[in-house]
Amino acid sequence: MFADGDFEAVEQAARIAALRAANGLVAHHINADHSDMQGTRLACDHGHDARYAGRRSRTVTTVLGPMTLVRAWYHCETCNAGFAPRDRGLGIDAGPLSPGVLRMVGYAAGEYSFATSSRMIDVMAALRVDAKTVERHAEALGREVAEDERNVVEPEPMDAPTLYVGLDGTGIPVRKSETEGRKGKQADGLAKTRLSERSDKRVYGNPTVMGTQDPKCPS
Numbered sequence: 001m002f003a004d005g006d007f008e009a010v011e012q013a014a015r016i017a018a019l020r021a022a023n024g025l026v027a028h029h030i031n032a033d034h035s036d037m038q039g040t041r042l043a044c045d046h047g048h049d050a051r052y053a054g055r056r057s058r059t060v061t062t063v064l065g066p067m068t069l070v071r072a073w074y075h076c077e078t079c080n081a082g083f084a085p086r087d088r089g090l091g092i093d094a095g096p097l098s099p100g101v102l103r104m105v106g107y108a109a110g111e112y113s114f115a116t117s118s119r120m121i122d123v124m125a126a127l128r129v130d131a132k133t134v135e136r137h138a139e140a141l142g143r144e145v146a147e148d149e150r151n152v153v154e155p156e157p158m159d160a161p162t163l164y165v166g167l168d169g170t171g172i173p174v175r176k177s178e179t180e181g182r183k184g185k186q187a188d189g190l191a192k193t194r195l196s197e198r199s200d201k202r203v204y205g206n207p208t209v210m211g212t213q214d215p216k217c218p219s
């Protein structure tokens with residue numbers, strides 16, 4: 001069927017074609033959904049009144065390759081900065097790497113140098129993530145995991161009737177004290193839920209108990 005040595009070229013070419021097709025499908029699906037336009041005014045992270053400023057594109061690195069996403073964009077004059085609500089939902093608000101690529105970076109950089117990690121991700125996943133980007137994100141992940149460890153060491157007493165356990169980037173209702181200082185999606189700019197993305201981003205992910213909610217406890 002193939003001459004000797006051709007199979008690798010064929011499998012590599014087929015992988016790239018398959019990734020490109022899947023990339024287009026996913027991008028189309030996301031970009032066709034305009035539900036991230038939440039009115040002409042929306043509170044920014046600091047609770048200011050931000051104004052809708054059309055849809056803006058951004059290219060992020062995903063496991064399917066560079067993907068261009070077009071998202072609703074809001075501009076806050078007070079902060080003199082803009083934001084896309086969808087970025088947070090997709091987990092790309094902190095940088096140009098998708099959650100899937102971030103996981104690869106976490107695994108690789110947990111074992112190898114930043115340069116080796118970059119080469120590994122290129123060879124194994126056909127993705128270009130330069131060593132500097134690996135370094136920046138590995139350090140951010142490290143800080144996050146360290147903070148996570150500190151929080152897990154001293155859990156709250158489990159005396160509440162309902163226990164919520166989070167595994168994915170889902171918002172989980174928590175006590176008000178657990179969202180203090182966190183910016184949220186509520187009309188008052190405060191958080192009512194807390195993203196359980198910590199467990200998703202940690203290098204060696206374990207289910208993390210995010211908190212408890214007592215119905216008698218005002219939230």
Ligand SMILES: [Zn+2]
Nearest residue numbers: 044048076079
């Ligand atoms: Zn603002």
